[in-house]
Amino acid sequence: MNTAAAIDPRHAAGQRLREQLFRAATLVAALLVLTLLGGVAVSLLHGAWPALAHFKLHFLTSEVWNPVTDQFGALAAVYGTVVTSLIALLIAIPVSLGIAIFLTELAPAWLKRPVGVAIELLAAVPSIIYGIWGLFVLAPVLQRHVQPWLIETIGPLPIVGKLFQGPPFGIGVLTAGIVLAIMVVPFIAAVMRDVFETVPDVLKESGYGLGATTWEVIWQVVVPYSRTGVTGGVMLGLGRALGETMAVTFVIGNAHRIGSSLLAPGTTISAAIANEFTEAVGDLYTSSLVALGALLFLITFSVIAAARFMLLRLERRALSSV
Amino acid sequence: MSRRFLRKLTNVLALTLSGLATAVGLFFLGAILWTLMSRGFAGMSATLFTAMTPPPGSSGGLLNAIYGSLVMTVIAILIGGPIGMLAGTYLAEYGRASPLSAVIRFVNDVLLSAPSIIVGLFVYELLVVRMGHFSAIAGAVALAMIAIPVTVRTTEDMLNLVPQGMKDASTAMGAYPWRTITSVIYPAARSGMVTGLLLAIARISGETAPLLFTALNNQFWSTNVDAPMANLPVVIFQFALSPYPNWQQLAWSGALLITLSILILSITARVVVARLGPGGNR
Numbered sequence: 049m050n051t052a053a054a055i056d057p058r059h060a061a062g063q064r065l066r067e068q069l070f071r072a073a074t075l076v077a078a079l080l081v082l083t084l085l086g087g088v089a090v091s092l093l094h095g096a097w098p099a100l101a102h103f104k105l106h107f108l109t110s111e112v113w114n115p116v117t118d119q120f121g122a123l124a125a126v127y128g129t130v131v132t133s134l135i136a137l138l139i140a141i142p143v144s145l146g147i148a149i150f151l152t153e154l155a156p157a158w159l160k161r162p163v164g165v166a167i168e169l170l171a172a173v174p175s176i177i178y179g180i181w182g183l184f185v186l187a188p189v190l191q192r193h194v195q196p197w198l199i200e201t202i203g204p205l206p207i208v209g210k211l212f213q214g215p216p217f218g219i220g221v222l223t224a225g226i227v228l229a230i231m232v233v234p235f236i237a238a239v240m241r242d243v244f245e246t247v248p249d250v251l252k253e254s255g256y257g258l259g260a261t262t263w264e265v266i267w268q269v270v271v272p273y274s275r276t277g278v279t280g281g282v283m284l285g286l287g288r289a290l291g292e293t294m295a296v297t298f299v300i301g302n303a304h305r306i307g308s309s310l311l312a313p314g315t316t317i318s319a320a321i322a323n324e325f326t327e328a329v330g331d332l333y334t335s336s337l338v339a340l341g342a343l344l345f346l347i348t349f350s351v352i353a354a355a356r357f358m359l360l361r362l363e364r365r366a367l368s369s370v
Numbered sequence: 371m372s373r374r375f376l377r378k379l380t381n382v383l384a385l386t387l388s389g390l391a392t393a394v395g396l397f398f399l400g401a402i403l404w405t406l407m408s409r410g411f412a413g414m415s416a417t418l419f420t421a422m423t424p425p426p427g428s429s430g431g432l433l434n435a436i437y438g439s440l441v442m443t444v445i446a447i448l449i450g451g452p453i454g455m456l457a458g459t460y461l462a463e464y465g466r467a468s469p470l471s472a473v474i475r476f477v478n479d480v481l482l483s484a485p486s487i488i489v490g491l492f493v494y495e496l497l498v499v500r501m502g503h504f505s506a507i508a509g510a511v512a513l514a515m516i517a518i519p520v521t522v523r524t525t526e527d528m529l530n531l532v533p534q535g536m537k538d539a540s541t542a543m544g545a546y547p548w549r550t551i552t553s554v555i556y557p558a559a560r561s562g563m564v565t566g567l568l569l570a571i572a573r574i575s576g577e578t579a580p581l582l583f584t585a586l587n588n589q590f591w592s593t594n595v596d597a598p599m600a601n602l603p604v605v606i607f608q609f610a611l612s613p614y615p616n617w618q619q620l621a622w623s624g625a626l627l628i629t630l631s632i633l634i635l636s637i638t639a640r641v642v643v644a645r646l647g648p649g650g651n652r
Contacts, residue, residue: 063546070548074464077456078474081522084515085477088488091495146391154385155392163392165640170399172636174576176603177625180610181402184409184618230398237395261381284483291485293579294607318487318579325494325583341491348485356479 088345096339098331107339113304113320115329120336122343124304128221128314129344132296133289135225135310140233140289141282147233148240149266164241171234179298182227183219187299190226191218195311214309217301222310224300231295232285239281243274243362277362283355291348293318317344403629410626413619422591423605426614432624434591438599442506442585443575445595446513451567453514454521458566461522462529463551475526481519489515490580498584506592506599509585516577517570524566528559565639572635576628578603602628 100107103120110121151164195216202212247270255265271278301313302323315323317340328334417431424430457474465471493512498504532555540550556563586598587608602624609621 063549067546067548070551071464074456074460077453078460078465078471080453081457081478081481081518082474084518085481085484087496088484088492091492092488095491095495143391143394146388147395149385149388150392154388163396166399167395169633169636170395170402172572172632173402173629174578174603174632176576176578176606177402177406177629180606180621180625181405183610185401185405233395233398261377263381263384264377267384287483291487293485293487294603297607298611318485321487321491322579322582325491326586338491338495341488344485345488348483348488349480352480352483353476355483356476360476 092338092342092345096335096342099335099339102332103336107336108343111304111306115324115333118330118332120332120339122317122336122340124306125315125317125320125340126343127306128224128300129290129316129318129347131221131310131314132224132228132300132316133286135222136228136232136289137282137286139226139229140236140285143229144233144236144240144281144285145278147237148244151237151241152244153262153266153270167234167237171238174294175231175292176294178227178231178295182223182295183298186227187218187223190223191216195222199311210308211310214307214311216311217313219299219301219313220311221300221307221314224296224314224316225310227295227299228289228292231292232289235288236281236285239284239359240274240278243277243281244270246277246362247273274362276358280355280358280362283351283358287348287352287355290351291318291344293322297322317341406622406626406629409619409622413623414626418620418623423589423600423609423620424616425589426612426617429616430620432602432605432620432627434588434600435602435605435624436627438506438585438588438592438601439575439603441593441595441599442510442513442581442601443571445507445510446517446574447567447571449511450514450517450570451521454518454566454570455525455563457518458522458525459529459551462526463547463555478519478522481515482523485579486516486577487579487582490583493580494583501596504584504586504598506585506595506597509581509599509601510595512580512584513574513577516580517574520570520573521566524569525563528562528566529555531562532558561642561645565642568635568639568642572632572639575635576603576632578607582607 099120103110107120107122108126109123110119111123111127112119112121113124114120147167151160151167155163195218198212199214199216202208251269251273252265255269260268296316297319300315300319302315302319303313304315304320305312307314321337321341321344325334325337328337417429418433419431419436420433421429421431422434423432457478461471461475465474489512493508493515497508497511501508536554536558537550540554541547545553581601581604585601585604587604588598588600590600592599606621606624606628609617609624612618
């Protein structure tokens with residue numbers, strides 16, 4: 049029995065109305081989140097349609113990007129996006145793994161928190177800062193000290209040598225990969241650390257009880273147990289690297305070409321959009337850039353969705369085991 | 371070499387490497403901050419906050435860019451904050467276990483890590499093309515789209531921390547859910563929700579990609595939100611890539627300003643969360 053209703057029916061009606069309004073407001077806001085993602089997909093497809101209709105599948109297979117002759121192909125940008133992200137992961141995975149292991153298994157209690165916070169702050173630094181730092185600090189160092197050495201020692205080797213030939217530009221695909229790596233390390237490390245912390249102590253203790261070393265416990269108990277979460281974290285980092293704009297735009301050199309050397313300038317989807325969008329003349333040019341964006345959306349969406357799905361499954365498992 | 375020795379050796383090597391990895395991570399944080407400080411402080415002066423962005427070769431400041439960034443951030447939070455909080459409320463209270471909430475949660479997580487340049491393209495298609503020109507309001511909408519998922523996530527997490535007993539007590543007294551939420555749950559979760567907003571502000575104040583083709587840039591002082599407006603990130607982008615030393619110097623000073631404000635925001639948010647107690651550490 050609602051006593052308020054017995055005393056004052058109008059009051060009760062007012063309460064019910066407000067309840068309905070508030071509930072509706074929260075529902076609308078929640079649905080808006082849902083429509084945002086759909087809206088992004090629809091509007092990108094709409095904007096990309098002229099280019100896709102004009103070039104058809106050639107858009108995906110052509111390397112040519114020539115605004116003068118109105119020839120646009122996405123291959124060089126897609127190639128750059130994938131290669132820079134792969135370089136970033138190649139560097140970031142072992143480093144993040146090391147940081148996560150250090151933070152969960154090795155660091156003394158007094159060191160855990162400050163180092164953890166410092167790594168997380170690194171994640172809060174906006175990407176344009178990484179870009180400007182990469183251009184003015186990292187690129188000159190690489191050009192003067194690292195790249196000449198790479199060209200001399202690895203350049204003459206068969207097969208892998210091809211990746212490290214040509215003049216040392218400083219900026220280029222490799223530099224972009226390194227800056228991306230520095231950027232995604234905090235993200236991946238933070239996820240890995242959180243995942244490692246969900247490993248039940250009993251499992252680790254039984255490892256130690258059998259006489260295993262710390263490393264053996266980590267490699268044979270902690271890592272296998274948290275495999276899904278670690279993969280999820282890596283994919284999240286990959287999603288971030290694939291879509292990153294500012295950190296890459298500064299240091300990649302912006303050349304629509306596929307070179308065999310990692311030292312040569314290249315471009316990525318996001319760098320191409322950032323550089324050319326406001327200067328694009330003509331509907332086909334603009335539409336081609338939006339089509340690049342749609343492609344990036346598709347790629348990152350699948351990577352991020354897969355990552356989130358993995359982490360979600362892990363969360364459920366952690367909940368059910370409590 | 372005995373097997374036992376080999377195992378110990380592997381152990382020491384692997385653990386040293388992981389310590390080394392942490393050192394490398396911290397080294398880069400230090401290197402970036404050090405460069406920012408040494409190059410940024412060199413250009414710190416009163417004119418930075420009083421003069422407009424200059425043409426190449428002459429001196430100036432970042433006043434119009436700082437103002438533009440503040441305006442767009444405020445508008446973005448005014449749009450994104452309430453939407454994010456309401457949506458977070460739906461997820462935590464009304465639709466807690468519904469399948470719709472599971473889908474929304476998933477979509478929100480995807481939006482949380484979606485590339486920001488895509489958001490810029492979306493708002494370009496949605497607003498700039500329709501309105502026919504770049505504008506600060508389009509920039510603010512793009513930033514709001516990035517702030518929404520952050521706010522949704524933190525609001526839901528913080529509301530979930532409110533003890534069920536408090537909600538039950540309110541319900542038992544005959545309060546409708548909206549009354550329970552606004553008079554019991556929100557006050558209890560207030561500091562957490564403020565933290566969420568701080569994090570959202572920190573997240574959007576350095577975003578560059580979504581502003582490139584929404585707010586664009588403006589060399590001059592402008593308070594018209596229906597016109598292109600200067601903003602720190604885009605100014606940094608343009609000035610850093612220019613060949614002019616005075617522009618590059620301003621870019622470094624701007625970069626330092628942004629980074630310092632973001633670090634202060636994040637640390638404040640962290641302190642607030644830490645004060646919430648062990649339950650507030652999510």
